[in-house]
Amino acid sequence: MSFFVKFWGTRGSIPTPGHSTRKYGGNTSCVELRIGDSLFICDAGTGLRELGIDIIEREDQPIRGHFFFSHTHWDHIQGFPFFGPVYDPKNTFIIYGEPGDDNQVHKLLSGQMRPEYFPVDFKELSATVQAGSLESGENQIAGVRVKTHHQHHPGGSCAYSFEFQGAKVVYATDSELDSTIVNTDEAAANPQALRRLPQSFVDFVSDADLLIADAQYTDAEYPSHAGWGHARASTTVDLAIQARVRQLALFHHDPMQSDRDVDRKVNDCRDRSAILRPELVIFGAREGLELKIL
């Protein structure tokens, strides 16, 4: 059985098409996980549109897909009305959000398709779109073990862990890790010191083959954006180090960052991990990049 991860949208906050963002892409959050025969989709940012085109090209059988929403801010839901497969009556999609919040996700997805916002009503979608439900502990979905963890973000957000036949991928975007640092005094006094994060979250991420995580800001950018709900990339590196992650995909790039800026951010993160965990592979998530996990 196989486990593939493909990035369709890696930008944070707002789409940023253009020459300066061509390498990493300008579409907002959307990651496809193909696990065995199952289709899992993390977030429905604008990258979802192209995933839909790809699915229509490659699939001739009815699709049963599972959407996992980190939260419902615009940049994570805007692609949904443009997702071609939801207009095909053969297909079924199940919508998951943070445990206890599943119906709310479904409600907001349909709400953005009210006539004030969009010309096609949610009721006109031909596919079956239904709210799923997650327990706060462990869930089994299409043979995949799915766990969740609450994150710090205005309005809250949810991280997901997907485990299948010994492989583990964690999707943890829109999380202000810096507001959860445990050793705040030490971290403030010495920027090079490892920023310790809550053990429950470290355990949640532990030993992931791939961590896809919010790394929106550089150290220089973060102070003027504190409280906006996103991570300093360097703190995300510290999470990956503590959790003994194998590969870290820096995700949710700030819309002000050009490809060169993201390249620099990636290099700075590699420098930070070089001493404490040199075997950690760090890269900037970019559109069109596909990894084989299993």
Next chain:
Amino acid sequence: MAQQDDENVWTEPTTALRPVQPLRHEQPVSRCLLRLVSGPGSPAEISLSAAEVIIGRATDASIRIGSAELSRHHLRIRRRGEEHLAEDMESRNGVYLNGVRIHSATLRDGDTLQIGSAVLTYHEGR
């Protein structure tokens, strides 16, 4: 009206309008190429004008690199619209894009691919 021979200044058309030059990021995909910058057979240039180029050690590969580190059919570069897609053909030692092992990726100008000890750089049209 006076005319200036300067491409940034409008001149009255004479026989035909000059074709618009594509922007740097819109270079014709047929002009894209790979440069083999290190490893067996380097230096060399590999044209990507064909719809598909297969690199490996097999004699029927489009580009043959004689190295035991390469699988017979190791890396496929496929044209997809105006872009090129790099795909690992289930090789034994993998395909690395800018140091990260990938299954597939859309290539961008300046990307580095490594297969075994062969290092290739991707260049959009010149």
